[in-house]
Amino acid sequence: MIYILFLIALFAIEIIYFKIANRFNIIDKPNERSSHSGITLRGGGLIFYIGALGYFFLGGFQYPWFFAGLTLITFISFADDIRPQSSKLRLIIHFVSMGMMFYQWGLYSEPWYFTFIAFVFCTGILNAYNFMDGINGITGGYSLVVIAALWYLNVYQVHFIDNEFIYAILLALLVFNFFNFRTIARCFAGDVGSISIAFIILYLLGCLVIKTGDFSYLVLLVVYGVDSILTIVHRLILKENIFEPHRKHAYQLLANELKIPHIIVSLIYSTLQALIVWGYVLCRSFSYWYFSGIILILSICYLIFKMKYFKLHKTVFISAK
Numbered sequence: 001m002i003y004i005l006f007l008i009a010l011f012a013i014e015i016i017y018f019k020i021a022n023r024f025n026i027i028d029k030p031n032e033r034s035s036h037s038g039i040t041l042r043g044g045g046l047i048f049y050i051g052a053l054g055y056f057f058l059g060g061f062q063y064p065w066f067f068a069g070l071t072l073i074t075f076i077s078f079a080d081d082i083r084p085q086s087s088k089l090r091l092i093i094h095f096v097s098m099g100m101m102f103y104q105w106g107l108y109s110e111p112w113y114f115t116f117i118a119f120v121f122c123t124g125i126l127n128a129y130n131f132m133d134g135i136n137g138i139t140g141g142y143s144l145v146v147i148a149a150l151w152y153l154n155v156y157q158v159h160f161i162d163n164e165f166i167y168a169i170l171l172a173l174l175v176f177n178f179f180n181f182r183t184i185a186r187c188f189a190g191d192v193g194s195i196s197i198a199f200i201i202l203y204l205l206g207c208l209v210i211k212t213g214d215f216s217y218l219v220l221l222v223v224y225g226v227d228s229i230l231t232i233v234h235r236l237i238l239k240e241n242i243f244e245p246h247r248k249h250a251y252q253l254l255a256n257e258l259k260i261p262h263i264i265v266s267l268i269y270s271t272l273q274a275l276i277v278w279g280y281v282l283c284r285s286f287s288y289w290y291f292s293g294i295i296l297i298l299s300i301c302y303l304i305f306k307m308k309y310f311k312l313h314k315t316v317f318i319s320a321k
Helices: 002-023 046-058 064-082 087-105 112-132 138-156 163-180 190-212 215-237 250-257 262-282 284-320
Strands: none
Touching (some): 064 190, 112 190, 138 215, 163 190, 190 215, 215 262, 250 262
8 A cells, every 4th residue: 555655646746846847947858969859848757766765764764875875966967957057066966976875885995996996887877877868768668677677686586775665766667657658758857867767776786786796787787888888989989079969879770760669669678678687587607608698799789780770870960961
């Protein structure tokens, strides 16, 4: 019953937010780099933070340093959705937030270079998650698969977090997907959604890796990871500024140049990640070999796809000029 009430409360809060966003014109206007054509409410992903906050109060104020970091990074991301903020300010807040998360992990008792590596890795994941949020359903669908996988691992393999926290995030994702995972989205996640859910996933994944010492669990993010890293490499080859918005991710080519519906593309990414996780669970006895093999296979598929279809993007880009 408490889960049903929590779900109803999240739905009510999301609907109230829609009214506020509409009143104060918190919207996403498409531009030449967008994968959508209509004006849509922005910031619906705030519900991820609301779900986490609900757990924090109902669950006895566990993981306070993590929640302090989540609050800071959510605040600056939401502020950026309303009005663009200084990139330096955002970077400082991101680093402070990650520093709080690392303290919650107990990372500072390890050699200093562990913290340095964690900063680089987490910064990359946060930005990758933000850049991958470009079509209906992809952030919500993909995150639902990852969080569900973390729930399974927490229950059936190794307990690393209070399960109630995962339930709260799953319910928040269900609410968001109800409004976003559709042909005409009622809302977009915004930076507040993509950054906050990435921060939450990073914390959960970090707890799991630290508990087990097994870095092969990063396979839970391998589909996003391969697309993001190889797209960055591609843009560096093209001598582009990798920090500027673009339309060169594989999912963007699928949605924009090949005209595959957003929902289908999002389902492809989510289903592919789910199948990879299923295979990982079955192949736990040689997890690192499996992880390496998946990276290799996805990378080859990415390269073949880009060599075949990137010319369509170049044609559209030149004609747009």
